[in-house]
């Protein structure tokens with residue numbers, strides 16, 4: 001990503017490479033070589049991986065650990081409530097759920113048909129289970145949660161006990177994994193949808209790419225990802241308080257390419273307070289969709305128009 005960005009203290013970075021080099025000592029960003037190219041010229045970090053602690057520190061792996069531990073420490077200090085996980089904006093919950101529902105419903109019908117089917121989802125960076133409880137369990141028979149902060153995951157367990165059993169057509173939270181996304185690999189072929197909301201900014205570009213590559217194996221053949229995220233107007237914004245980065249739409253699109261993912265559909269979240277970042281929902285698939293759906297029907301350029309006299 002070669003657009004400039006800035007951090008919460010107002011510091012300007014000329015591009016993402018400069019920012020990541022400083023934050024995690026990494027040179028691997030959206031604009032760096034492909035995996036194959038990187039393999040041909042191993043990074044210092046990769047070279048040091050098998051060589052113990054001293055090299056790890058020198059190579060920047062120490063900085064990466066610091067990046068993540070500062071983020072976890074931040075979230076450990078946040079109250080396990082809707083208000084807490086939404087940064088004091090509990091008021092956006094209803095609009096968020098409504099927007100997600102309107103986005104997902106047609107995609108489920110399009111990909112899986114309308115016949116009854118046992119659907120399974122994964123809620124990534126689930127926090128207290130807000131998304132699972134208010135939204136995913138309406139659509140999926142089973143939802144697994146993955147969240148690194150244990151007091152959030154415990155709250156999720158409590159919040160979701162009531163939803164565990166609903167008679168014959170049961171909708172339940174099934175598995176709770178206390179793991180960060182950069183260390184998580186899903187069970188092969190288990191999920192129809194992998195939902196990632198308001199947490200991917202915690203991952204640097206290289207971990208973002210390897211997470212999606214590992215997570216692909218967790219999808220069923222017609223399965224897809226939904227990424228719902230804050231969007232920076234340009235470049236990126238680094239938040240030094242919770243160590244997260246808000247990326248622009250072009251930045252995300254560059255990363256999707258690096259992940260070998262295609263946009264099946266994309267939509268803006270409506271009705272958010274003006275002072276907040278814009279939010280987009282991207283449905284992502286591993287094979288190029290036959291018809292690119294931008295959410296709008298397009299009239300062919302040369303289609304006939306009615307001639308009025």
Ligand code: SAH
Pocket residue numbers: 068071072075085086124125126127128130131146147148149152179180181182197198199202203
């Ligand atoms: N998706 C939830 C929670 C959003 S708050 C919702 O929309 O309600 C951001 C969440 O990301 C927190 O629960 C935080 O603990 C989690 N998180 C922080 N670092 C993470 C990481 N490395 N991997 C996965 N989740 C992370």
